[in-house]
Amino acid sequence: MFDFLNRYDLLGAFWVTVQLTFYSAVGALVWGTVLAAMRVSPVPLMRGFGTAYVNTIRNIPLTVIIVFTSLGLFQTLGVTLGAGSFKTIDFRLAVLGLITYTSAFVCEALRSGINTVPIGQTEAARALGLTFPQTLRLIVLPQAFRSVVGPLANVLIALTKNTTVAAAIGVAEAAALMREMIENEAQLLLISAVFAFGFSCLTLPTGLVLGWLSKKVSVRR
Amino acid sequence: MSPPTVLYDAPGPRARRRNAVSTLVFLVALAVPAWWVVQSLADKNQLEWAKWRPFFTDSRAWETYLLPGLENTLIAASLAMVLALPLGALFGIARLSAHRWVRGTAGTVVEFFRAIPVLILMLFANAAYAQYTDVSSDSRPLYAVVTGLVLYNASVLAEIVRAGILALPQGQGDAAMALGMRRNQVMRYVLLPQAVTAMLPAIVSQLVVIVKDTALGGALLGFSELLASVRPLSANYGANTIASFTVVAVVFVVLNLTLTTFAGRLEGRLRRGKRSTGAVVGAHAVEELGTPGEHLGPDELGGAGGHSGR
Numbered sequence: 368m369f370d371f372l373n374r375y376d377l378l379g380a381f382w383v384t385v386q387l388t389f390y391s392a393v394g395a396l397v398w399g400t401v402l403a404a405m406r407v408s409p410v411p412l413m414r415g416f417g418t419a420y421v422n423t424i425r426n427i428p429l430t431v432i433i434v435f436t437s438l439g440l441f442q443t444l445g446v447t448l449g450a451g452s453f454k455t456i457d458f459r460l461a462v463l464g465l466i467t468y469t470s471a472f473v474c475e476a477l478r479s480g481i482n483t484v485p486i487g488q489t490e491a492a493r494a495l496g497l498t499f500p501q502t503l504r505l506i507v508l509p510q511a512f513r514s515v516v517g518p519l520a521n522v523l524i525a526l527t528k529n530t531t532v533a534a535a536i537g538v539a540e541a542a543a544l545m546r547e548m549i550e551n552e553a554q555l556l557l558i559s560a561v562f563a564f565g566f567s568c569l570t571l572p573t574g575l576v577l578g579w580l581s582k583k584v585s586v587r588r
Numbered sequence: 589m590s591p592p593t594v595l596y597d598a599p600g601p602r603a604r605r606r607n608a609v610s611t612l613v614f615l616v617a618l619a620v621p622a623w624w625v626v627q628s629l630a631d632k633n634q635l636e637w638a639k640w641r642p643f644f645t646d647s648r649a650w651e652t653y654l655l656p657g658l659e660n661t662l663i664a665a666s667l668a669m670v671l672a673l674p675l676g677a678l679f680g681i682a683r684l685s686a687h688r689w690v691r692g693t694a695g696t697v698v699e700f701f702r703a704i705p706v707l708i709l710m711l712f713a714n715a716a717y718a719q720y721t722d723v724s725s726d727s728r729p730l731y732a733v734v735t736g737l738v739l740y741n742a743s744v745l746a747e748i749v750r751a752g753i754l755a756l757p758q759g760q761g762d763a764a765m766a767l768g769m770r771r772n773q774v775m776r777y778v779l780l781p782q783a784v785t786a787m788l789p790a791i792v793s794q795l796v797v798i799v800k801d802t803a804l805g806g807a808l809l810g811f812s813e814l815l816a817s818v819r820p821l822s823a824n825y826g827a828n829t830i831a832s833f834t835v836v837a838v839v840f841v842v843l844n845l846t847l848t849t850f851a852g853r854l855e856g857r858l859r860r861g862k863r864s865t866g867a868v869v870g871a872h873a874v875e876e877l878g879t880p881g882e883h884l885g886p887d888e889l890g891g892a893g894g895h896s897g898r
Binding site: 407408409410411412413416422423425426427428429430431433434435438439442443444445446481486489490493499502503507528529531532534535542545546549555559562563566567570571 | 595599603610614615628629703706711801841844
């Protein structure tokens, strides 16, 4: 009954899902932090850019963004992101699309974290004569990050599930393999159960571990 | 003039100078990639007026491709919402049941569907309709998209319903109990009607998520929604891929911003309302609902009550 599973590289497909999640998560964390810093900065132009970016990107479907990276960026404009083979190009484009989309949510999570830092902290920092970048880097963000582990975990889990959209541009991750297997094999229920189980294995422990971590590191107030 | 946040003081002369320099540097940092984008667009002839004109002067691009696509997007989204709402309400209430096995079963189902990607559900539904039913292959994509969305969003809505009921002040349920109502009467006559109002902002926000997810059907199941209109558009109007994508993205943004703004207004009215209990499931709470195992804490709920486990 399970024999046909051996003909497919299940673990390989889920490994691609994990890789997509990892690179996108790192990229989105960096870019999202920069965006959050822009959104609270004293420079109006940066604030405007941050707000416009978040409000635009959050309201465009991820599918549109990812399909655009392939049809628009690659096929029309010839952007290859320094990759040689089609396989790597698609993978990198998918990561780019996921970073673009996810960073907007990271930014919003961080901004809500910045709002939880008590006013006294920043007032004290300013009274000490710290500049805005110093206040942000030394006082506000370290506390904000600790209080947003929970919300960031939600973003990470949403990202894990969102990597399936990369199937739309031919990245050989789990959802793409599922599509292929459904077409070739008869055991629809079994195949679906395997993939549902695979994704539960990725999302449930992440949620549990990060939920535990968020309780551990959160600042008691 | 007070500063917009507590993070920095109202700028003095030196800070203003520094801000001006930062603005200039940032402007350059924006201009370089912007210039690169314009250059590469021009190189590939994507800026020619002929490629953009169909959207502005020719109503056929809208009538033939964009509006039917938008219509399908809206049909799928509203069908999914209408079907998911009662299902979500059922599971949300079941999760608050006094019977452990009802609570447990509903909880497991809800957590399961929140743990797996909606695309997996859509792919499954698509193949299931093909194998086990005689739904015609023309309407199968719509069925598959809506089924996938309903399964996923019913579990999200179940959480919203549960949070909405828990957000109500404890006194509401207690008073109803004191009047001698049965459990299901308390739920039907007292808690649910108030919870529905409290949930409205979150429900409208969830509609944004649903609208965005319909695009999956366009890319992977051959559902002819808004995103799917890009290919025929660029095929018919001289490979205007960039222009088509821009227009589709703008339509999505306008549609979703309208919904988000509406949800925000609704939330504001509910929070300020004198006659309501002030209980509200906020629009921003929705992002946390896609996570298995995650429940809305007292922070996300505006209720005067704030209590655990009824």
